[in-house]
Amino acid sequence: MSSYRVTGVLTPENLEKILPSRERLEKGPVVIVECIQKIPCDPCAHICRFDAIRKDSVVDPPEVDYEKCTGCGECIAACPGLAIFVVNLKHKNDKASVTIPYELLPTPRREEIYEALDREGKPVGEARIIATRKVKDRTVVVTMAVKKHLAMIVRNIGRKLR
């Protein structure tokens, strides 16, 4: 697979290095910080009440202490790069929830069904909206339920289906 510097999409190899362990994922909601480049940025480290996100310097990529992370999702809208998500594999039997930052209109509403999109914007299934939270700076935090095997694939929503 091509480098993310060519495609703009993190590869499974890139992700493997930053994701929580399978055991941690199975325990419940946890943050996924898809930010691996050295860039001058640090709001994620400052917003976390649990000190779960650390940045050694303003340019070092964030490091997550998954044992401290509660999956509260406060960091989602704080990330200027919209690169933070929360995944909960324990949402319901065969369903996981994925929480994403969203800045398009219309604002999704509970129980609506959207196309679930992967990191390349390709539809990979259906997403049922289970919560939307408006933060004061206009980034909407959307939580959707998807089939469990899509939890680490779905990172956006596309067209509204119904």
Add this chain to the structure above:
Amino acid sequence: MDLGLRISKHPILEFERGKPVSICLNGKKIEAYEGETILAALYASGIKSYSKSVKYGRPRGFFCGIGKCSSCLMRVNSMPHVRTCVTLVEDGMKIEYEKGRGELPAVGEVETKEEKVDTDLIVIGGGPAGLSAAITATTLGIDVFIVDENPKPGGQLIKQTHKFFGSKYNYAGVRGIEIADILLRDLRKSDVKCIANASAIGYYEGKRHIMAVVQGNRKLIEVSADKIIVSTGARENILLFPNNDLPGIYGAGGVQTLMNVYGIKPGSDALIVGAGNVGLIVGYQLVQAGVNVKMVVEAMPKIGGYIIHASKLRRLGVPILTRHTIRAAMGKGHVEGATIVELDENWQPIEGTEEYINVDLICLAVGLTPSSEILFQAGCKRAFIPELGGFVAVHNEDLETTLNGVYVAGDVSGIEEANTAMMEGRITGTNAAMALGKDRAEAEKIREESLKHLEALRASSFSERVLNGKEKVWKVWRELT
């Protein structure tokens, strides 16, 4: 009234439009809102060509949208060569296409004024660098006069709807538009005198520095100052390809101005050329404004901008094609499509890989060039430093040029970004204040702090190039002085 191409709903912005007014284009009535530029009002009503090239009569659209190019010059209330992109509409305004190279008004047809201003420091350009410089300098007790070409100061921050990176110290996580609000609020609270719609057009010698400033095409202001901070920013680069002058081909930043400052939808289907941060950000913002972004092409083998900006755009389903460029634009009087082509390792088009795409909007995000004209006219020595975006005024670590008491800050000193521009602005503000004999301890404190933050912001590999450029320009300064 008919909103035309005006955007009514936006996920981030709310467009508060002023009182409806009407303007007249060659005898035809056009509806507009107070607070809009002439260009914005014409564009919203579907008029996308503002002049014709003198030699071949080819239609000209706008390009930069911020008063830096000359694509949108028109005759306004008998005044020729008015930059319609930075001139606000007024009820009953008479706009005309210019004939040939334009005609001067008759003597007395246009009322003009003159004024003299005395100040310690004149700041040219009220973007992040200039505003930071002015606010810092005034808190240190010096008299500051700031001139800005646009209807509203704030520079390019006023169209940046995305949240900024950076550290907590410099507004990280805050949208650019909100950073502009913070700076403008600080400006209003300060003693700085600020005039908008005013261009510094010429430097003159005298006992002090003298700057000729024209405000609103009508008023000539002679400013005498002991120090000058030039923070004029940069202009967008054009790219060479057939039909690159068709209306519909704009600077990516120009499109941002039209779309995010004036709330006008720039087109329906877009091609973006350049996958640096500007191209990626504008691509995302076009989608937010309801434009179908067909793709981003990038001639380099790798995406130049931050990966998280690229990922944001990819998640929306927008392809980014590296090693691809635009071969030509097509259309009669306006862009109707473009041919893109793949490049080989020697940057040569690979025959047979051309693809035609239907687009009515092409955004060029192919770099910026420092707006150094006033510095060179003033006699500052120049150096060609590719890492800084081309010709820049030679300057030292304190951002002072070869002309005593003339400083540079922000993109004009080398293309970078708003956070570093704000830090450079603060540094020049303290340097100017110290040179004028103001509170040294306080100035030194702000200066040291700003230098520290500037260094931290430049600690990633993305800043290597600009740092190399800075080293080069400092070396030239040492050799010259």
